[in-house]
Amino acid sequence: MERGLILKKGTIVDSTIISAPSSTKNKEKKRDPDAHQVKKGNAWHFGYKAHIGVDRDSGLVHTVEATAANVHDATETSKLLTGDEDEVYGDSGYLGAEKRGDAIIRNKAGRKIKYRINRRPSQVKKLSKSGQYAAKKAEHAKSSVRAKVEHVFGVVKKQLRFRKTRYRGLESREPNSISCSR
Secondary structure (H helix, E strand, O other), X not given: OOXXXXXXXXXXXXXXXXXOOOOOOOOOOOOOOOOEEEEEOOEEEEEEEEEEEEEOOOOOEEXXXXXXXXXXXXXXXXXXXXXXXXXXXXXXXXXXXXXXXXXXXXXXXXXXXXXXXXOOHHHHHOOOHHHHHHHHHHHHHHHHHHHHHHHHXXXXXXXXXXXXXXXXXXXHHOHHHOOEEO
8 A cells, every 4th residue: 555645735945065075195195086175155065965855844754865055046946856846945045046948837737837936135235125026025935935945954964963974985975875073
């Protein structure tokens, strides 16, 4: 007997950095060849990126992709979608995802998918006072839906303690064989 969940409405996409040891104190005297460094804010990180797709209503994870840390969020968007959603939510790292060549524009039912991506704060500051008020209200509504994906990262990083990888190579980062250290 097969039991399944019906995931509807929309998908929330996001990514997080999973650190890898940057040390060269090993047999080959080399860093992990599949891991890369990326700058987030003013800090540099070395490792991988976990991209996830979460159901908008239930908060259940339906898709996980692991890449090197320097892969841009928007490039993985189409891989995180199921094809059944009506809406896609994401942070400002996903701006322009719907304009990419591999973007999924229509769902399996033929309806157009609405990409509800948060703006950058600098885009809101350029608006008039009344425009800023309306834009902040709209951004708050998008962010309140997007908060569910942050709960998933909280569980993965805090409770499951998946902060840093233990083994070298991208193959060992796949969702079926996740290994981590405290």
